[in-house]
Amino acid sequence: MKTLEEIRKIPNLRIDTLADDGFFAFWTDPIDRRVYSIILSWGGGWEHFSINPVKNDKTPSWDFMCKMKEMFFKDDEACVEYHPAKKDYISQLEHCLHIWRPLEKELPVPPAIYVGLKKKYSE
Structure with missing residues (x-):
């Protein structure tokens, strides 16, 4: 995860509540002006990011989440969006x-080849 100093420089991010192990914030998308609530934490052995649209009923897309990953995590960090077993599913929002x-x-x-060919090999 990026440092708190780096995260504070993200445009349109307003940290509302800061704690020792994370924060609650609002971020406004500069393109469509939608507002999102964000929770970022780094306790309990995990770095965690969550995002929820404040005033609309649209779940963020894969491309949108890729943008969030780039904003809050370092380029060399692998992160995951889990799809838990149905019995363990929790959805509060x-x-x-x-x-x-x-x-x-x-x-x-997984090995990259299991996902697909890298661009330099597919041309």
Whole structure:
């Protein structure tokens, strides 16, 4: 995760409540002016980001979440959006999504070739 100093420089981010292990904030999308609530935390062995639209009923898209990952996490960090077993599913806010990264070990990731060809090989 980026440092708090780096995060504070994100345009249109207003940190509302700051604690030792994270913060609650509002972020306004500069393109469509939608406002989102954000929780960022780094306690309990995890870095965690959640985002929820404040006044609309649209769940953030994959592309939008990629933008959030770039804003709040470092480029060399692998992060994940979990799809838990159905019995473990929790949804307190219908359109809220989360990004997670464990602090004590690296996330396993599949070999890149399992996902697809990198651009230089597909041309």
